[in-house]
Amino acid sequence: MNDILPDESYLWEFFEETVRDWLGSYGYRNIRTPVLEQTDLFVRSIGAATDIVEKEMYTFVDELNGENLALRPEGTAACVRAVIEHNLLYAGPQRLWYWGPMFRHERPQKGRYRQFHQVGVEALGFAGPDVDAEHLVMCARLWRALGLDGIELELNTLGDSDARVRYRARLVQYLQRNEAQLDGDSQRRLHSNPLRVLDSKNPALQDLIAGAPRLADDLDESSIKAFDELQALLRDAGVSYRINPRLVRGLDYYNGAVYEWVSGRLGAQNAVCAGGRYDGLVEQIGGKPAPACGFAMGIERLLVLVKDGSEVPSRVPDVYLVRQGELAERFGARVAEVLRDAGLDVLLHCGGGSFKSQMRKADASGARVAVIVGDDESGAGVVSLKPLREAAQQVRASIDEAIDLIKKSVGRTS
Numbered sequence: 001m002n003d004i005l006p007d008e009s010y011l012w013e014f015f016e017e018t019v020r021d022w023l024g025s026y027g028y029r030n031i032r033t034p035v036l037e038q039t040d041l042f043v044r045s046i047g048a049a050t051d052i053v054e055k056e057m058y059t060f061v062d063e064l065n066g067e068n069l070a071l072r073p074e075g076t077a078a079c080v081r082a083v084i085e086h087n088l089l090y091a092g093p094q095r096l097w098y099w100g101p102m103f104r105h106e107r108p109q110k111g112r113y114r115q116f117h118q119v120g121v122e123a124l125g126f127a128g129p130d131v132d133a134e135h136l137v138m139c140a141r142l143w144r145a146l147g148l149d150g151i152e153l154e155l156n157t158l159g160d161s162d163a164r165v166r167y168r169a170r171l172v173q174y175l176q177r178n179e180a181q182l183d184g185d186s187q188r189r190l191h192s193n194p195l196r197v198l199d200s201k202n203p204a205l206q207d208l209i210a211g212a213p214r215l216a217d218d219l220d221e222s223s224i225k226a227f228d229e230l231q232a233l234l235r236d237a238g239v240s241y242r243i244n245p246r247l248v249r250g251l252d253y254y255n256g257a258v259y260e261w262v263s264g265r266l267g268a269q270n271a272v273c274a275g276g277r278y279d280g281l282v283e284q285i286g287g288k289p290a291p292a293c294g295f296a297m298g299i300e301r302l303l304v305l306v307k308d309g310s311e312v313p314s315r316v317p318d319v320y321l322v323r324q325g326e327l328a329e330r331f332g333a334r335v336a337e338v339l340r341d342a343g344l345d346v347l348l349h350c351g352g353g354s355f356k357s358q359m360r361k362a363d364a365s366g367a368r369v370a371v372i373v374g375d376d377e378s379g380a381g382v383v384s385l386k387p388l389r390e391a392a393q394q395v396r397a398s399i400d401e402a403i404d405l406i407k408k409s410v411g412r413t414s
């Protein structure tokens with residue numbers, strides 16, 4: 001779990017602003033749910049035999065009422081729970097988004113944390129594949145807005161639940177025939193969650209995995225048709241993709257099209273964003289049946305790429321207000337508020353100190369202009385202006401003149 005310090009958090013703010021604009025431009029509305037949910041919600045939705053539920057959830061018993069609670073490991077289940085609880089689908093399909101911390105007790109490594117942050121998008125009540133395509137086109141637009149290239153889309157379809165039952169039976173037979181080659185993890189998964197064996201990163205298993213039966217051979221007609229349509233929509237929109245028949249996802253609620261956006265610049269934890277269709281989930285956790293799909297991106301992983309790829313300017317004050325003298329302390333504080341009323345960002349010097357040391361701080365702050373107030377200026381109701389980023393003389397000005405001059409100097413028109 002990480003502290004995000006000011007030298008880093010300006011990147012988060014840049015990201016958050018970009019994301020808010022982007023989501024608004026597609027008509028998605030924000031939903032905020034608690035970080036705690038009943039453990040059972042995640043067991044039922046993500047699946048009892050998944051890594052997340054088996055070994056990664058932070059759970060505890062609330063001593064006050066005996067409830068089993070969990071810090072949310074992801075956002076989809078909570079979002080669907082809230083939509084059902086507040087009957088949002090009664091008003092029609094919903095386009096929703098959320099962001100916030102998620103918690104998984106994983107082995108910490110580069111790009112994998114125990115508290116991490118996601119932006120998630122869910123479209124509920126839409127049968128697709130038009131809305132699935134919308135999600136992928138949206139993602140491609142966000143990568144462009146963030147100045148990121150080299151993020152590649154991997155796509156697969158899991159078919160309906162009957163297709164997966166048929167496939168699972170064939171896969172288990174195949175894995176059983178080769179059980180001696182399986183490692184401990186895969187032997188455990190063989191009966192609880194055999195599709196996850198295909199996800200193993202163990203190099204010794206890669207040949208066995210390559211030779212495994214393919215889910216594509218068990219797919220139902222309507223999933224094939226929806227997947228073909230989705231691909232046509234992506235081609236129309238100029239979004240390139242690669243079919244990865246081994247992509248199964250680590251959460252049980254998926255059916256139909258699933259995907260991951262991966263970057264070659266992140267090492268082993270290369271997925272920056274992932275999602276897909278989960279048509280059974282709303283009913284499964286107590287709502288009227290409703291088709292749905294969505295995705296979530298890992299903010300930490302994306303910001304590694306943003307940091308590498310582009311210069312994000314951090315916000316620096318327009319003005320550093322230097323003040324010395326008893327009268328000036330009070331006058332300076334009032335001037336700072338008047339400048340802020342005029343829309344300027346002002347760092348007001350606090351804590352006293354010599355004129356020289358205050359000017360050094362003004363310079364280090366990155367501000368374009370120092371506004372200097374001594375007892376002289378305070379008596380006359382004026383200020384002195386010293387541009388800090390260009391060679392120019394200090395001038396005296398009334399507060400109104402100062403506001404005009406500062407705005408010109410920082411390139412602000414109104």
Ligand code: HAM
Binds near residue numbers: 118120293
């Ligand atoms: P997920 O694949 O578990 O899917 O997570 C989505 C993204 O969250 C990953 O691609 C990754 O970028 C980031 N992520 C996951 N775990 C960690 C971690 N320990 N540290 C850092 N980043 C991490 C879901 O969570 C689904 N709820 C996505 C979804 C939404 N499907 C439909 N709607």
